[in-house]
Amino acid sequence: MRFDLAHWQQVAAERYPNGLPKPYSDDPTQWIFHGHPQPATEPLQVAVARLLGYRWPAESDSEMELSDQARAWIARSAGLNALADDDGIVCLPPVRGEKAAADRLENLLEAAFGSDWTPQRRNQLLEQVGARSLDAWLRDKFFEQHCKLFHHRPFVWHVWDGLKDGFSALVNYHKLTRANLERLIYTYLGDWIRTQQHGVEQKLDGAAERLSYAQNLKARLEAILAGEAPYDIFVRWKPLAEQPIGWEPDLNDGVRLNIRPFMTAEVLRHNKKPKLNIEWKKDRGTDVPSAPWYTLGLQYGEKEGARINDHHLTLAAKKAART
Template sequence: MNRRRLDIRSILANPNLRRELMVPTIQSTQAREGIETTHEQAERAYYVVTEGERAVFFDLEPFRAIKSQPERRHEMFVRSLLGDPASPYQNVARRDFGFIEGSLLAYRNIAWLAPLAKELPPLAPSYGVTRSGLNTTEIDRFTRQRWEVIVAAERRTWVPFAKGGDFSRFYTDWDLVIDWKNDGKVYKSVVAEKYGSASRFVKSECDYFRSGVTWMQTTNLGINARVLPSSGIFGVASPAFFPIDETLLMPFLALMNSTLFDALAHCVATRNWGATAIGSIPVPRMSAASKAALADMANRIHDCKATWDAGNEVSSRFRVPWILHSNVIENDISIAGRLEILADLECKEERSIQSVYARLNDEVFEFYGISDATRKVIEQGLGERPPEIVWPQQVGKSLQQKRMEHVWRLLSYSVKRVVEADDDGIVPFNAVNGEARLVERVRQELSMLFPDRDANQVEVEIANELSKVVKGYRKCASLDDWLDNVFFEYHAGLYKNRPIFWHIATAQGTSRFAFGALVHYHRFDKNRMAKLRASHLRDAIEEFRREAGLADKAGRSDDRLEWQAKVEEAQALDRKLQLIQEGHHEGADGSERDYRILTPWKRPEERPKGWDPDLDDGVKVNIEPFEKAGVLRVGGKR
């Protein structure tokens, strides 16, 4: 007996299959009811039910008269009516607009999106779960920049907190931490007392401290998914996806950063991509080959950006600034030569990850079975997307600006090493209390950082770079000028207005100051405040008095007046520091003459008496008395 093999694939691919099946079914159904129906009537009924409710949209906006382009909307409309296949119209079934409940869909997306939504399973729960995280309240009380507090890995007191952040696909360094002592006991109690229930804010707690993929819920730049570390928790501004299989983490990181996934996200929401919306996006089943390819590309881009971030001073991965990377720069290379190498390296790394990213997008479009013609429509509709870069903090900056940034980062690192190595964390700008000046210590650091170079030549090369006119960077005549007038303001900006090195000085702005010192916030307790006044500042005042006396004896009246002015300037600073040290206050609580540490969430009796800061209260609270007293040099404003 001959058996005929059926080609199921070709049968299912027949575009008229549904019609061929449904028309006789309509006839037989009507016949059972005693109604005779012709083939033509059944055909008409099929059309009305399945295809009759259609809509045509004309995309004429690109043909509007602008600048030198003539008005062509009327022409393209007529061409559409005449059936020109190249004309700008979309013919879609109205039923397809409701395939995802509550979605705001542009008509041009329906044609390619509806089949995906009908045929493919959604991201969640098919491949894992999407979750909305912690809804924060009293941010100043419970969150800090990582460097503000002492973070101990062995105890969950301050833990990494994923909460929005800057735009960056694949990788970001989470610089926020949240107070989660005793599993958030204090936070939960505050929320419960204030709002009646902690559960309104503490969402998805069972998924805290779990690896996943997270993204910014609200942004105009598109989806940017990043790795969520298992060491922390995520906020409502950073929803997360947790795959059912850990091996899917990197493949989905790749998928969720693709152009196509971004286009899909724009179809299910406008610019607010919550857990539910992203969870509804259709995703095909991954083959082993697709999974491996996507994971490899995600890892390559992630690791490249993470490696570059090791040169970022405020990153948890920081080792040394880029200009000192010995694995790519020889020790005897000049400053200018190093900057050229870094520019070339950055371009090379960006070309590499952009090439990988382009292949990733090819893989995803192929993975979804999207044709080249449809891909073009999708990409045009999505518009220009942010490029893949290794240094997100410098996006949009010119080559000259990046060059200067490298120099400033080198000097910032040198100051960091000096302050952190100091016995008491107080480094004077003057030669007082038997200590060398800050600039001399920085010069010594530079000689150690460039052991194969002449120290004087290195400083000359740095000064040459500092003297250049670059937008956004203050021109400086020398290393002293940069330390006196740039460092603190730059440091405060780099550390997101939560500086850990404070420049206390007798004069503000960029005017010359008689006395100045850098203090390490983490070590500047009540004892070191006393030492700053009793040793460093008092020694400077005595030095100024001696010089004034010598000038008076020598009959140098101008010099005597200058030294006497320094005495008075330093004494004025000492009086201001005394107000902070004693916690002096006048008038209403929190007034400009209130120099106490006013921790808002502590009762008055719990607040420190005088200068006795609690690091857990954060820089914002503890720096305020110094800002009110006007003793910080230029920067440090909140």
């Protein structure tokens, strides 16, 4: 097929008489996204991410080539930072003196949309995501939609105890250090457990069931914190002495590897396909002989050099390698 250069040069001259426009995107899956909910293709998803303290790359890169319009939205996004949570943990029910997640989300949306934030606008956004209220959307649909939007590499995790009116929290994975996991367990979940214990003493309906589910969640999160197999992180390109001991995630290793303990412990709102489609099958290609786990494939009926990911290590083995 012949390419008509002159024709397309004429089309370009007519469409872009001043040259190609500078980069701009309202799509939150794009690197150049400005970070503001109002013009975004997924306003509620963006608002939740901002509430959890997430920032898009364009917001912190002053050298990135962007349009003036994008820079203007980035400047407006900065005005929402005061509403972001400080530790990246936002509980759906009111816990530890903090408002419920739905109330905090509405406050951020009101600040983002200004006079354009009306009951009609809220209902329009809720209709787009198939929910009747912000609370119901956060509880039942947010995480599934978040996983789908970001191609099953979620950076906001929905931790819950499995009970509809139980403990539930949204967590910014990029801020989920060991200290913040401890804070989730012993400060936020701990406060919820104390509230339910008091409810049991007062013989409140449902308190005993909520307490039981919360205590079970605590045990599973503590197992992740400790990191004994099968609740460990395995990174096939790191030698034994560099493998994480307990919850020591390296963001550079990727969400696919770091989320494994949470999915194994089944503490997320969705832990299986198709709603959360993450697997640890062997990767394509073959490792070089100098790779730290070059012979691991032999343990799984594969050849040397097979890039095995679904492998578990004991704490004892990892600690011994560091001595």
